[in-house]
Amino acid sequence: MIPIIKPWLGEEEALAAAHAVRSGWIAQGPKVAEFEAAFCKATGAAHAIAVSNCTTGLHLALIGAGIGPGDDVIVPSLSFIATANCVPYVGANVVFADVDPVTQNVTAEGLDAVWTPRTRAVIAVHQVGMPLDLGPIAALCAERGAYLIEDAACAIGSRYLGQRIGPHSGLVVFSFHPRKVVTTGEGGMIACQDPAIAARLRTLRQHAMSLSDVARHSSRTFLFETYDEVGYNYRMTDIQAAVGLVQLAKLDDMIATRRALAAHYAELLAGRDDLMVPRDPPHGETNFQSYCIKLLDGGRARRDALLQSMSDAGVGVKRGIMASHLEKAWAAQPHAPLPETERWTHESLVLPLYHTLTADEQEVVVAALLAG
Numbered sequence: 001m002i003p004i005i006k007p008w009l010g011e012e013e014a015l016a017a018a019h020a021v022r023s024g025w026i027a028q029g030p031k032v033a034e035f036e037a038a039f040c041k042a043t044g045a046a047h048a049i050a051v052s053n054c055t056t057g058l059h060l061a062l063i064g065a066g067i068g069p070g071d072d073v074i075v076p077s078l079s080f081i082a083t084a085n086c087v088p089y090v091g092a093n094v095v096f097a098d099v100d101p102v103t104q105n106v107t108a109e110g111l112d113a114v115w116t117p118r119t120r121a122v123i124a125v126h127q128v129g130m131p132l133d134l135g136p137i138a139a140l141c142a143e144r145g146a147y148l149i150e151d152a153a154c155a156i157g158s159r160y161l162g163q164r165i166g167p168h169s170g171l172v173v174f175s176f177h178p179r180k181v182v183t184t185g186e187g188g189m190i191a192c193q194d195p196a197i198a199a200r201l202r203t204l205r206q207h208a209m210s211l212s213d214v215a216r217h218s219s220r221t222f223l224f225e226t227y228d229e230v231g232y233n234y235r236m237t238d239i240q241a242a243v244g245l246v247q248l249a250k251l252d253d254m255i256a257t258r259r260a261l262a263a264h265y266a267e268l269l270a271g272r273d274d275l276m277v278p279r280d281p282p283h284g285e286t287n288f289q290s291y292c293i294k295l296l297d298g299g300r301a302r303r304d305a306l307l308q309s310m311s312d313a314g315v316g317v318k319r320g321i322m323a324s325h326l327e328k329a330w331a332a333q334p335h336a337p338l339p340e341t342e343r344w345t346h347e348s349l350v351l352p353l354y355h356t357l358t359a360d361e362q363e364v365v366v367a368a369l370l371a372g
Contacts (some may be wrong), residue, residue: 002357003354013247028237030238045191050241051235052188058149061201070093071093074114075094076125084330092121096114098113099344103127104130104321111124115144120145125150149171156174157182174189187236203228204229258287259287293348306369323345
């Protein structure tokens, strides 16, 4: 079986985790702070706040942006459901936007089409690592007084106009789930440009505690913490951060390998006028977190048949990105027509792509695809 994804984890990560365990810091501690500093260096973000996962990071980002009851937040329906789910956590209302037929990402034009008088924020997703065209989206949000939050769950190492995703917007949220390029098992990171917001989010992730555990335990005098607002338990552990530091050091190599594998897929699928393969947009470079192809004929019936036939052939595949508005959890939410979203979710599939995938295995994958 050729799996769809395989995290690149080895002895170095195991030793780092073991060292964290032996140190006695197994909750949030000095390794988390070290991981945050390394993340800022790797991405160009001014501040980084490690959290338990990307969903909790999005929740805190909405709080940091000042979003609450009565506000509308525009999100793409074409995204893992967590992007929409985090909005009602702060009492705000979801407005679904459609996506571009080539990149799977929201555009300024698509956002403008569903903008409401109550729109106070946009969560724009770099879908499967494909960088958004951030300039026009940021300009639209700035013009209308809305906060732009980037959902960069899949986009660590992707580039916009030559610069890695991270410092372009006030709040950018990443994931370290096992299917992502860099993994800590579970985990997330908020890249933040405003020091005051960053400081608040650091306390909110730890029950709004005024003192960190490191500060309390390293003090020579007894300190009493205070709690000035309702907070959350959204902490990352030092064990996860230790693994993350090793993974982050491999980022350049992982992206170069993924891009080479994607180029080989493109060569193998060249000339197929019934398929759309992912390519870099004019404004940036993707990390190829996933290799998602779109069928240009046959519709959902062909896609579903391919999923089954490829699985039967021993190739791990999955459907493309879900459409949240088609799930029962969001079925009652009013929305504008979302034709491109529905085409993508019904007519796309994800092929295996991971660091140790071989060229021979790619040929097996493509043979199974073309035989389906």
